Amino acid sequence: MAQSSSTDFSMKFHAKLCQAWRQQQSFLCVGLDPDMSRLPDVFQRQDKPYWKFCREVVDATAPYACAFKPQFAHFAAVGAEDELAELIQYIKTSYPDHIVILDAKRGDVGSTAAFYAQEAYQRYDADAVTLSPYLGFDSVEPYLRYDDRGVIVVCRTSNAHSDWLQKSQLADGQALFLQVAEAVAQWNTNDQCMLVAGATYPEELGQIRKAVADMPLLVPGVGAQGGDLQAAVCNGANSVKEGLLISSSRAIIYADSSAQFAQKAAVVAEKLRDDINRYI
Amino acid sequence: MAQSSSTDFSMKFHAKLCQAWRQQQSFLCVGLDPDMSRLPDVFQRQDKPYWKFCREVVDATAPYACAFKPQFAHFAAVGAEDELAELIQYIKTSYPDHIVILDAKRGDVGSTAAFYAQEAYQRYDADAVTLSPYLGFDSVEPYLRYDDRGVIVVCRTSNAHSDWLQKSQLADGQALFLQVAEAVAQWNTNDQCMLVAGATYPEELGQIRKAVADMPLLVPGVGAQGGDLQAAVCNGANSVKEGLLISSSRAIIYADSSAQFAQKAAVVAEKLRDDINRYI
DSSP, X not given: OXXXXXXXXTSOHHHHHHHHHHHHTOOEEEEEOOOGGGSOGGGTTSSSHHHHHHHHHHHHHGGGOSEEEEBHHHHHTTTOHHHHHHHHHHHHHHOTTSEEEEEEEEOOOHHHHHHHHIIIIIISOOSEEEEOOTTOGGGTHHHHTXXXXXXXXXXXXXXXXXXXXXXXXXXXXXXXXXXXXXXXXXHOTTSOEEEEEOTTOXXXXXXXXXXXXXXXXXXXXXXXXXXXHHHHHXXXXXXXXXXXXXXXXXXXXXXXXXXXXXXXXXXXXXXXXXXXXXXX | OOOOOSSOTTSOHHHXXXXXXXXXXXOEEEEEOOOGGGSOGGGTTSSSHHHHHHHHHHXXXXXXXXXXXEBHHHHHTTTOHHHHHHHXXXXXXXXXXXXXXXXXXXXXXXHHHHHHHIIIIIISOOSEEEEOOTTOGGGTHHHHTSTTSXXXXXXXXXXXXXXXXXXXXXXXXXXXXXXXXXXXXXXXXXXXXXXXXXXXXXXXXXXXXXXHTTOOEEEOOSSTTOOOHHHHHHHHOOTTSOOEEEEEOHHHHTSOOSTTHHHHHHHHHHHHHHHHHHHO
16 A cells, blocks of 8 residues: 655656755665674564664664665565565655665566566555566566656666676677666656666766766665775766765665664765765 | 475475476466456455465366466565465475476575575575576576575566567677576576576577577466467477476466356366477
């Protein structure tokens, strides 16, 4: 069921994103990847540990972030869907100007995609969801029908083996990931699409920026994965020095494993926000 | 937590699949895609309707099938993970020689993939899970570590817009989906990989078969999607006239919307099994 919140649901996704950037003076997206083996001791013996841990991270980092990105797999691995739902509802109620992205990388035929869209936008009430492009437009179209929600398509990922498929050279000389970028720019008729483009390949981030004009990009890979923040920000920003969500998860939420984890997460988030703002 | 069952978990996935084919004399995989708007009336007012509906379909079709494939999105859209878990546990306990495939098309970086693998193989105890190839080998490797489980990579899908990426022509003249097929054949060092190859493109199914030798294929698209069964079976079978899981979901489970749905599902499943066996 769609939950009510103070969000204006008549607002298009890009407009909402833009409002979040300007209001928060931040391009930082905090990734929420709870992992029992890395939570501070205090959560090991608690009921709903993921929800409680993430809520503290959210409260501590919200002043420095414009978006939160819960990673679906972390909750699904341990059957914590209820905690995920409670967390998203909490963010939307307490921080209605922040964007919530469900990082789930869905990708299936249209009839199935309609159910995944229902899950992301109705069950969890996420503002946006991440998707795989492998099945083509009809696997993305059911999400686009939710015209106030964001559709974030994976384009160029930050992992070690991503070259294999994503940099495949096509017969016309173009790399595959640029074909994906150009297609998604075409699908973006309602100001609701974004692309995932990792910070670990800042040059290619620049090529993607060129291919999609001012369309916003979700950029992971600056924290634990070691991407070059300055290059990513410079190459990824759009013509009005916006258009970016720089995502960091583990480097923020596991910055400290003591009871001071939330304060430390806030310190790391504040510094990252400031670094991004300086480079942009 | 991994559930116990009478399954021999020291057996490799391909061996288990082979045993299922031979014992059941069937290559039919029944897809379980429950949808509230299509369930017979009797389930509309019940608790746990997806679990109860699917259980009846499973009991009715098990004699004619060698595998069941619950589609994750259908359960996730309505928060029915507990029903999905109960269903898989029921199949594994009641029909231990049948294969259970969690159709979830996961695809994420390795650190996240480890959590999805935990979800599929430990939380749900599925024998196999479907994956997207877009992120490359390190996004698949965490699944391969479960050496008695199956890893089914999407290669050539049956949907209308699948050509766009999957048939992209590479600089060396090869279609992208064949590059995926050849790579997965390389990853298959432990007799645990399969590919998804739709029946709607039987010629390409033949190309894939040639590229992967005897590796088994999961073939959707023969029912509601209108693929040519005879051509798919002839082109998809391997050198020992096996190597196929022909999947049908809606044409079986929604064959009849009255209280007779299970009997009708059995009739359709039996006919499809017989047709496959005749063509092979």
